[in-house]
Amino acid sequence: MLEEQFSVAARDGVSLPVDVPAAPPRLALWALAGLLLGTYVLLQLLIPLPVLAVLIVNGNLRTQQQVVDFLISENGIGLALIASALAALATVTLAVVWARAWRWLVPGSPFEMADWLAWRKPRRIRLWMVPLITLPFVFMVVVPISLLIGPAEVEPQLLLFSSPTLQIASSLVVTTVVPFAEEFIFRGALYNALLPAGEPDQPFWRRHLVPFLLTSLLFSLVHIPTGFLTAGSIVMILLLSLFLGALRAVSDSVQASIVGHVIWNIFGALSLILANTLPV
Numbered sequence: 610m611l612e613e614q615f616s617v618a619a620r621d622g623v624s625l626p627v628d629v630p631a632a633p634p635r636l637a638l639w640a641l642a643g644l645l646l647g648t649y650v651l652l653q654l655l656i657p658l659p660v661l662a663v664l665i666v667n668g669n670l671r672t673q674q675q676v677v678d679f680l681i682s683e684n685g686i687g688l689a690l691i692a693s694a695l696a697a698l699a700t701v702t703l704a705v706v707w708a709r710a711w712r713w714l715v716p717g718s719p720f721e722m723a724d725w726l727a728w729r730k731p732r733r734i735r736l737w738m739v740p741l742i743t744l745p746f747v748f749m750v751v752v753p754i755s756l757l758i759g760p761a762e763v764e765p766q767l768l769l770f771s772s773p774t775l776q777i778a779s780s781l782v783v784t785t786v787v788p789f790a791e792e793f794i795f796r797g798a799l800y801n802a803l804l805p806a807g808e809p810d811q812p813f814w815r816r817h818l819v820p821f822l823l824t825s826l827l828f829s830l831v832h833i834p835t836g837f838l839t840a841g842s843i844v845m846i847l848l849l850s851l852f853l854g855a856l857r858a859v860s861d862s863v864q865a866s867i868v869g870h871v872i873w874n875i876f877g878a879l880s881l882i883l884a885n886t887l888p889v
Contacts, residue, residue, distance in 0.1 A: 631806070633711070633720050638802035641707055641725060645700050645794045650831075652696035657688050686768050686775060694782045697790035704793040726797035731860035739856065739865050743872040750848050751880075754841050761845040762884055765836035770881040780878040788870035795824045795850075796857040796866040817858040824857075825850040849873055 632638075661679075664670045670679055679685045708725055712718045723729040734742070754761055769779040803820035805811075828850040829843070837846050856865040 632801075633724055635802065637711065638725070638798065641704075642794065642798035642802050645704055645790075645798055646831075648703055649696050649700040649790055649794060652699055653689075653692045656692035656695055660688055681768060683772055683775060686771070687778070690769065690775070690778055690782055694786060697782070697786035700790040701786060701793060704790075704797065725801065726793055727801060727857065727861065727863040728797070729862050729864070731862040731865045734856075734860050734865065736864060736868060739868040740872050742856075743852075743869045744876075746852055747873060747876050750845065750852075751876075754845055754848075758844055759839060759841040761839075761841040762881060763836040763839060763842045766877075766881055767885060770878070770885050776878075776882050776885070780882070783874045783878055784871055788867055788874055791828070792853070792863050792867045792870055795828045796853060797863040799827070800824050800854075800857055800863075821851075821854045821858050825854045828853075 661670070661676070664679070665676075670676050680689070704726055705722070708720060708722045711720065711725075730736075731739075751761065768775075769783075770776045800820045803823055805816055805819075825847070829837075829847045832846050833843070837843055853866040853869055856869045857863060859865075
């Protein structure tokens with residue numbers, strides 16, 4: 610890989626010495642992407658297990674139906690929400706400390722958070738412009754899909770916002786740590802792992818096409834097991850992923866996709882609160 614060769618290179622517009630590679634080793638980028646994704650997914654599954662085990666051992670949950678009833682109760686949903694929040698927080702923490710840990714493992718490594726996760730000042734668009742771009746996109750996507758394909762809300766989402774307490778807790782989680790964790794995984798580490806080395810005569814679209822498409826597809830697929838099974842929800846999550854990928858590609862920064870993700874989730878949280886509050 611060109612970025613792993615020692616040559617005259619530039620990062621963020623600054624020339625690097627001839628003995629400094631332009632980007633982290635490809636294998637290390639893949640390791641980071643796998644570590645972040647594994648942490649995020651596995652912790653959401655593992656954290657509730659001790660609580661369920663105690664309830665089963667104590668006889669509170671004797672049958673399979675009782676387990677199912679607990680999982681869809683306010684307490685069960687709250688437990689899942691706590692697991693999601695802790696998993697996202699652990700993922701963000703690992704993402705933030707990775708560059709420092711790598712420098713400890715590889716003394717003299719020049720790579721910063723920008724090199725691993727594209728955590729840098731956006732280019733081509735300003736960060737304050739992202740909400741102005743995202744809000745019209747939300748309305749142009751949500752309304753046509755709801756009218757032509759069907760509601761995009763799925764049952765697990767509605768359950769997360771089924772009571773005033775859950776509405777507050779869920780809104781806080783899905784608009785803070787969750788967007789950071791998911792963007793660090795997909796538009797940060799994984800996007801960088803898929804991004805080929807830049808060449809002066811290589812078109813911008815060709816360099817970004819593969820990471821743009823693959824991260825968008827994987828982001829959508831990861832959400833299917835969480836209940837995104839209806840036609841409207843699948844189309845919605847795919848269009849969201851493509852939009853966030855476009856923000857990442859155009860701005861060359863995960864910060865833009867994080868802001869876009871936060872804005873989208875704020876709108877989604879408000880919609881789900883209204884769906885659970887307004888009479889049918």
